[in-house]
Amino acid sequence: MTKQLNAIALDIDNSKLLAEKLNLLLADYHVFYMNTRGYHWNIKGHKFFELHIKFEELYTDLAVKIDEIAERILTLGHIPLHTFTDLLKNSDIKEKRNVSDGFEAMKEILHSFQIILKSQRELLTLSAEADDEGTNSLMSDYITQQEKLVWMYNSYMS
DSSP, X not given: OOOOBOTTSOBHHHHHHHHHHHHHXXXXXXXXXXXXXXXXXXXXXXXXXXXXXXXXHHXXXXXXXXXXXXXXXXXXXXXXXXXXXXXXXXXXXXXXXXXXXXXXXXXXXXXXXXXHHHHHHHHHHHHHHTTOHHHHHHHHHHHHHHHHHHHHHHHHHO
């Protein structure tokens, strides 16, 4: 039996599964982004200037990745999640409200990276099995960059 292929010559069933997993990742990224914006706005204390800048760097990077993930879902032939209701319902990262302590914010960022890295590794495996180089490359690049960030944030916390 011949498999049905989508517009980029990937198996339709595999593409559907990848798009579903990417949508879950997209939801996590959105909540991570909003939490990080809140940390940026609300940070207080003697590390204010340092963390204010770092949080802005992080949420700017997260915004780029949100767009790339959504565009990958579209490339696979599916629709990215985009309502607050759907994003919150599908995210493993939970909303954080009024965090102004730098140590608490950093702990939450590290926890969010754990969730995202786990999902990205799963997508890396699935995309390799599906011969989806586009998703695989994206996940590989994200993992490499974020593992270094986790090391740096953990070093900061020590």
